[in-house]
Amino acid sequence: MDLEVQGRIKELAEQYGAENVVVILGNSDPDGASIFAETVTNGDPSFAGPLAGVALGLPVYHIVEPEIKQAVDPNVYEEQVGIVEMVLDVDAIINAVKSIREQYSQYPL
Amino acid sequence: MKPVLKGTSFVLVHVPHIMTEAGTTFSVEREENNDSEFLQNAPNHIRTFEECLRYAPNQAFIGNIDPESLDSLPKPWYEHLIEGERFGKFGEIMPEDEFYALMQIADVFDLVLLEDGFVETIKGKLSNHPLINANDVAKLKGKPHMEIEKQVNENGAIPLKVDGILVGCVRKAHDKDETLAAHVMLENLATKASAILALKHLLHNAQIDPGQIEYIIECSEEACGDMNQRGGGNFAKAIGEIVGTLNATGSDVRGFCAGPAHAILHASSLVASGVFKNVVVIAGGATAKLGMNGKEHVKKGLPLLEDTLGGFGVLISADDGVSPVIRLDSVGAHTVGTGASPQQVMSALTVNPLEKLGLTLSDVDKYAPELQNPEVTEPAGAGDVPKSNYKMIAALAVKRGEIKKDDMDTFISEHGMPGFAPTQGHIPSGVPIMGSAREKIMAGALNRVMVIGKGSLFLSRMTNQFDGVSFLIESNNGTVEQQTGKAADEQKLRTLLADALRDVAQHLRSSEE
Numbered sequence: 001m002d003l004e005v006q007g008r009i010k011e012l013a014e015q016y017g018a019e020n021v022v023v024i025l026g027n028s029d030p031d032g033a034s035i036f037a038e039t040v041t042n043g044d045p046s047f048a049g050p051l052a053g054v055a056l057g058l059p060v061y062h063i064v065e066p067e068i069k070q071a072v073d074p075n076v077y078e079e080q081v082g083i084v085e086m087v088l089d090v091d092a093i094i095n096a097v098k099s100i101r102e103q104y105s106q107y108p109l
Numbered sequence: 110m111k112p113v114l115k116g117t118s119f120v121l122v123h124v125p126h127i128m129t130e131a132g133t134t135f136s137v138e139r140e141e142n143n144d145s146e147f148l149q150n151a152p153n154h155i156r157t158f159e160e161c162l163r164y165a166p167n168q169a170f171i172g173n174i175d176p177e178s179l180d181s182l183p184k185p186w187y188e189h190l191i192e193g194e195r196f197g198k199f200g201e202i203m204p205e206d207e208f209y210a211l212m213q214i215a216d217v218f219d220l221v222l223l224e225d226g227f228v229e230t231i232k233g234k235l236s237n238h239p240l241i242n243a244n245d246v247a248k249l250k251g252k253p254h255m256e257i258e259k260q261v262n263e264n265g266a267i268p269l270k271v272d273g274i275l276v277g278c279v280r281k282a283h284d285k286d287e288t289l290a291a292h293v294m295l296e297n298l299a300t301k302a303s304a305i306l307a308l309k310h311l312l313h314n315a316q317i318d319p320g321q322i323e324y325i326i327e328c329s330e331e332a333c334g335d336m337n338q339r340g341g342g343n344f345a346k347a348i349g350e351i352v353g354t355l356n357a358t359g360s361d362v363r364g365f366c367a368g369p370a371h372a373i374l375h376a377s378s379l380v381a382s383g384v385f386k387n388v389v390v391i392a393g394g395a396t397a398k399l400g401m402n403g404k405e406h407v408k409k410g411l412p413l414l415e416d417t418l419g420g421f422g423v424l425i426s427a428d429d430g431v432s433p434v435i436r437l438d439s440v441g442a443h444t445v446g447t448g449a450s451p452q453q454v455m456s457a458l459t460v461n462p463l464e465k466l467g468l469t470l471s472d473v474d475k476y477a478p479e480l481q482n483p484e485v486t487e488p489a490g491a492g493d494v495p496k497s498n499y500k501m502i503a504a505l506a507v508k509r510g511e512i513k514k515d516d517m518d519t520f521i522s523e524h525g526m527p528g529f530a531p532t533q534g535h536i537p538s539g540v541p542i543m544g545s546a547r548e549k550i551m552a553g554a555l556n557r558v559m560v561i562g563k564g565s566l567f568l569s570r571m572t573n574q575f576d577g578v579s580f581l582i583e584s585n586n587g588t589v590e591q592q593t594g595k596a597a598d599e600q601k602l603r604t605l606l607a608d609a610l611r612d613v614a615q616h617l618r619s620s621e622e
Contacts, residue, residue, distance in 0.1 A: 004570075029492035046404055048137070083452040083508055087500035087517075 001039045006049035009040055013056050019107045023060040024068055028088060030096035033062055037097045041104030057106030062097045064090045067109060111589075112377035113432035114582060115387070116315025117544040118422040119170050120200035120307045121531065122208045123161040124299070125416050126270045128399035131295055132415070135400055147404050154406065154413045158204045161416060163190035166482045166529040170419070171197030172544055176480075179527040186484055187412050196239075199544045200310040202417070206271045208302065210235055212279070214245045215302040215351055220294050222260060223269075223277035225251035240309040245351075267291045286336045296396045300331045301347055303420040304393030308352045311389065311422030322424075323385040325349045325359030328372035329392045330534050332363075348391060357389070365569075366479065366538040368392075369421075370562025370578045373540070376425040377435040377580070386427045394418025395533050402489035402532070414485045419536035423543060430589040433550040433582045439465040441561070441579030449575045455501045458561050458579040460509070470506040473524065473581070477542035478502075478561040480530045494537075498561070499525035538562045543582070550584045558582045 013021050023040045027033035035045060037060045044051040061068045064085055069077060129135050129151065138145055161167060165186040169176040173194055183189040195201055203211070210231045213221040223231075228251035235241050235249075257278050260266035266278035279298060283289035304327065312319055327345035334341030345359030362372040369392055376388040400415050407413070425435065441458035448454075459470060478498035486494055502524070503517040512520050530537035539560035549555040563577040 027490075028497050029490070031487075032490035032492060035490045048141075048404075080450040080452070083455075083501065083504045084450070086504045086507065086514070087497070 001036050001044065001049065001051075003049040006039060006044060006051040009058075010050050010054065010056070013058060018056050018058055021058055022109060023058050025060065025062045025097065027062070027093070028084070030089065030092040033093050034096040034100055036060075037100035038104065041100060041106075055104065057104060059105050059107050059109050060097060060101055061109070062093050064088060065094050065097065110381055110383055111428040111585075112380035112425050112435045112437065113428050113585060114423065114435060114543060114547050115426035115429065115432050116311055116317070116422075116424040117547060118200045118307050118310035118314050118420075119172065119197075119541060119544055120303065120310055120420045121161075121167055121170055121202045122205070122303050122306070122394060122418040122420070123156075123158050123202060123416060124205045124208060124396075124399065124418055125155045125413070126205055127295070127299060127396055127418075128403075128413065128416050129155075130267055131292060131299075131396040132399035132401065132403065133397045134403045136292075138404075147407055150407050151400075151403060151413065154403075154411070156412045156414075156416055158202075159193075160187075160190060160412065162195060162202050163193035164414075165189075165191050166484070167202055167417065167531075168193050168197065169529040170199075170531070170541060171201060172199035173197040176529045176542070176545060177526050179529055184484070185411075187414060199314065200307065200420075203306060206231055206276070207234055207238070208299075208418075209269050209271075209277055210249055211241070211306060212298045212302045213250075213277075214241075214248050215305055216298055217347075217350075218282060220282055221269075221277065221279050221298060222252045222257050222266070223249070224254050224257055224275070226254075227251070227271075227276040240306075240313055265291055267295045283335070288332075288334060288336050288339050297331055297333045297344075299396045299418060300329050300393035301344060301351075302393065303418045304329065304344065304348045304391050304422075305351050307393065307420035307422040308348055308354075308389065308391050311391070311424055312352070315424045317387065317424065319352060319354045320356050322349070322354040322357040322387050322389050324376070324379060324388045325354065325357050326372045326376055326388065326390045327359065327361045327392065328363070328368040328390060328535060329361075330363070330365065330368065330395050331393075344393075345391065348393075354389075359389075364562075364576060365564030365566055366534050367562035367564030367576050367578060368535045369423075369538055369540045370560060370580065373423060373425065373435065373560070374437075374440060374578060374580060376423070377437055380425050380427055381437055383427075388425045390423040390425065391421070392535055393420045394536070398533050402485060402491075405489040406485075409488050411488055414482070415532055417531050417533075419531045419533040421536065421540055423540065428585070428589050430587045431551070431585055433547055434585050436466075436581040436583055439463075439581070441559075441577070443563075443575060443577040445574065449573070451501055452505070454563070454575055454577060455498070455505060458563070458577050459502055459559065460505055462579060462581070469511050470502060470509070471511055471520070471524075473557050473559045474555045475526060475542065475546065475558045476502055476524055476561065477526070477539045477546070477558065479537050479563060480526070480528045480539065480541050481532050481537045482528050482530060485532050486528075493528065495525065495528040496521070538564075539579075546582055550582065553584070556584050 332340035
């Protein structure tokens, strides 16, 4: 994950409290989603950015997960995500993010 | 005047030392954790020149194999090396020692110092190069080894090494100005030198005299200037000077990875308007991106695949009746108001310009979006970038009712191609197809190709906007438009009058009957 983005997430978690922040991912592949999810929960696995060794434990979801999808206006979802959802390996992405979330997220949605 | 794709060139430079010295993944790591596992293990993952040469995507890039044939080769490509040649029909893969010499040839401020013995050896090697002439070789001059060591140890010059042995350095161009620091000069001279190589190959491939080039647009991702105008430019003219395009001026166009596609539109427009007849679009490589995904590659036991600088050249000329045409009557543009969701971006770049021409997504034989080599990006979690783009285009075709959802894979294999370009930002962005596309269109194997350039503008922290432009390349129908301006208008008027008179005559005849 981009070092600048890591910094922003760390800052937001400190400002609002980790229990009040949810990270929503938009990665197009399961590996990338998994690395991003790990970064905002257990810390930067590449030990390069501001989240290296910092386990924020944030709740993290991918935009295609049902918990998030049902919270979005269906028209907006269709316009913004509809086609992308058609081309993504949705199940693999959900499993990748869910597995990291269950291991490292410390706060509920 | 129709602008046509008159010629292309594609070059790679194998630079394992510059990668470890100037690639930002390496340099940032060295600054933060000089003893890291990555830095200790990296040397074991460096490829030899021969391994780089025999890497199938590299052979595809310089034109020795058809990029589309990559899918039928065994994977991973880095384990299944093929027979490779240094020179291909589009360009070459240059080794690092010769490139150091080319950097000195490109340098007009005595910033690249090379050691006496090295210069003697390299002069012999470069004398055999088909496109580096005696004037170029005569510019090479050596310095005592001690002086180079002194520059590196006492003045912060960047060392240039071959097999771990110091053979030269790049020194700073100013004491205080950070935009002229040694690492910036290395970055800019490497861009300039690789672009010079690309331009030499382009002129050779297009069989055009340097004096016929009237304008050069440089579209790499670097900025040259000083502290008072950090991105002042002008790489284009600096490159043209070394290659000898005496009748050309030029300028630089930037747009992150979309830069080349923008530049080709600018070049085509200059030709279409009649301002210039031969416009070159040129780009050199980016040292900063060398080894960018190196940490993941080393961790996963891959070679450091991002060990090459890329460069390309494209010649846009006035219609010759034969070369493929760059269509300007409808281009794709991601505008400020387009929106940033992937489907909005892709619609703006594909569906919208095609609709304007009454065409469907299936009417384009091949799409060339970001053509990054997936073997480089997948281990780093970035996926297969071209494939993601093709899936999006196929999904748009489904949504528009052009194809069935079950036919998406067929659409992707028919209208797509495997990624084969180095992850040098601007280099993979659509343009690498133009070499093989030009040939296939002229041979009648393809009729219409779309080049899509996309750029991530948010990286500069100036905007959150995304960006992209696209254009179509089509076969030439052989009609050379020679009249412009008043003459063309008069001709049009004559045709209209003749048509009208014919209609009247026809009408009178039918009334008589």
